[in-house]
Amino acid sequence: MGQEQSHKGYFGEFGGSFVPPELQQVLDYLSEQFYKYKDDPDFNEEYRYYLREYVGRENPLTYAQRLSETWGGAKIYLKREDLNHTGAHKINNVVGQILLAKRMGAKRIIAETGAGQHGVATATACAMFDIDCVIYMGAEDTRRQALNVFRMELLGAKVVPVSKGQGRLKDAVDEALDDLVRNYQNTFYLLGSAVGPHPFPQMVKHFQSIVSEESKRQIMEKEGRLPDAVIACVGGGSNAIGAFAHYLDEPSVRLIGVEPDQAPTLTQGVPGVLHGFKCLVLLDEEGNPRKTYSIAAGLDYPGIGPEHSHLKVTERAEYVTVSNEEVLGAFQELSRTEGIIPALESAHALAYAKKLAPTMDKDQIIIINLSGRGDKDVEQVFHMLKS
Ligand SMILES: *Cc1c(COP(=O)(O)O)cnc(C)c1O
Numbered sequence: 001m002g003q004e005q006s007h008k009g010y011f012g013e014f015g016g017s018f019v020p021p022e023l024q025q026v027l028d029y030l031s032e033q034f035y036k037y038k039d040d041p042d043f044n045e046e047y048r049y050y051l052r053e054y055v056g057r058e059n060p061l062t063y064a065q066r067l068s069e070t071w072g073g074a075k076i077y078l079k080r081e082d083l084n085h086t087g088a089h090k091i092n093n094v095v096g097q098i099l100l101a102k103r104m105g106a107k108r109i110i111a112e113t114g115a116g117q118h119g120v121a122t123a124t125a126c127a128m129f130d131i132d133c134v135i136y137m138g139a140e141d142t143r144r145q146a147l148n149v150f151r152m153e154l155l156g157a158k159v160v161p162v163s164k165g166q167g168r169l170k171d172a173v174d175e176a177l178d179d180l181v182r183n184y185q186n187t188f189y190l191l192g193s194a195v196g197p198h199p200f201p202q203m204v205k206h207f208q209s210i211v212s213e214e215s216k217r218q219i220m221e222k223e224g225r226l227p228d229a230v231i232a233c234v235g236g237g238s239n240a241i242g243a244f245a246h247y248l249d250e251p252s253v254r255l256i257g258v259e260p261d262q263a264p265t266l267t268q269g270v271p272g273v274l275h276g277f278k279c280l281v282l283l284d285e286e287g288n289p290r291k292t293y294s295i296a297a298g299l300d301y302p303g304i305g306p307e308h309s310h311l312k313v314t315e316r317a318e319y320v321t322v323s324n325e326e327v328l329g330a331f332q333e334l335s336r337t338e339g340i341i342p343a344l345e346s347a348h349a350l351a352y353a354k355k356l357a358p359t360m361d362k363d364q365i366i367i368i369n370l371s372g373r374g375d376k377d378v379e380q381v382f383h384m385l386k387s
Pocket of ligand 1: 088089090117192193194233234235236237238239240298299343345346371372373
């Protein structure tokens with residue numbers, strides 16, 4: 001991916017920015033500031049400081065010996081994003097964007113959230129950095145995720161329920177963008193995944209690529225060679241693009257993104273514009289974004305980051321689906337064999353690895369990105385298994 005191409009915000013035919021002119025001006029300024037700071041040594045020193053002292057990086061690349069033996073075949077390593085503060089990879093991006101917001105003089109952070117995970121990560125870091133935080137959340141989602149609303153409030157954020165439209169994530173994004181256009185002089189919109197108009201996909205990838213920067217160094221230390229495959233779950237695509245980034249130019253490494261079979265954006269999507277950027281998108285018969293459903297709230301999104309769309313059509317990465325049953329099986333299997341309860345999202349990556357590993361040799365290596373821990377999902381799994 002050439003620098004020049006990156007600056008225009010396109011990955012092949014995907015990406016770009018399809019927004020009203022008022023918003024485009026705000027995004028152009030954001031883009032300019034991001035490219036100014038992303039290679040700035042002081043900025044990066046501060047970013048690394050908070051990753052170390054607050055997030056708890058670097059996290060381990062754990063050899064899952066019992067899981068590898070159980071599945072047979074390739075050696076399985078787990079990149080432990082589940083051990084980060086707040087329990088997932090989302091905080092990596094949040095810390096990076098807040099530091100940028102502070103450099104840009106923002107007094108207020110706004111964000112959208114669906115199930116609440118990005119909202120909680122944002123509210124967490126805003127508390128620590130002492131910056132006002134407003135989270136837009138679909139009214140329907142605030143009812144389903146009442147505990148996450150309370151978490152955000154405990155952390156000092158203001159949660160605004162959005163009842164326009166269907167009262168879901170998309171409507172929350174629209175409200176947040178309206179707020180940004182009205183208040184851009186003092187407000188920063190902190191987007192939660194590798195989606196949206198340019199420069200968000202580039203920016204989120206930049207802050208999440210710490211995952212593969214570490215895993216590549218760690219696997220070289222442990223095994224003296226690169227992995228044969230890296231597997232990550234894909235919602236909007238931020239943990240996967242972070243887990244893939246430093247391997248994109250290593251053709252021997254298979255990159256595999258895993259989706260729920262009920263939200264198969266990359267396997268069944270067609271090119272279209274969604275939320276201000278071009279990507280593969282799931283459409284219904286009338287050509288509207290299809291209603292998706294996933295047992296893992298973080299994977300329930302009808303579009304996908306533009307870079308994944310490009311990696312799919314150029315065949316640099318492979319995208320596959322797994323069923324809910326396979327996910328629940330993998331969720332329990334990791335818990336029992338390794339004493340690690342994974343997020344349901346991450347269990348998608350595990351479920352596919354379980355099929356791939358036995359087809360590989362004992363000296364081959366798979367890295368699974370364990371995007372988050374499963375505490376948040378235990379109650380839901382309880383209801384699914386015990387009732
Ligand atoms: C939000 C979330 C995801 C999905 O988001 P991506 O942007 O695709 O990474 C995956 N895993 C966990 C644990 C999450 O919280």
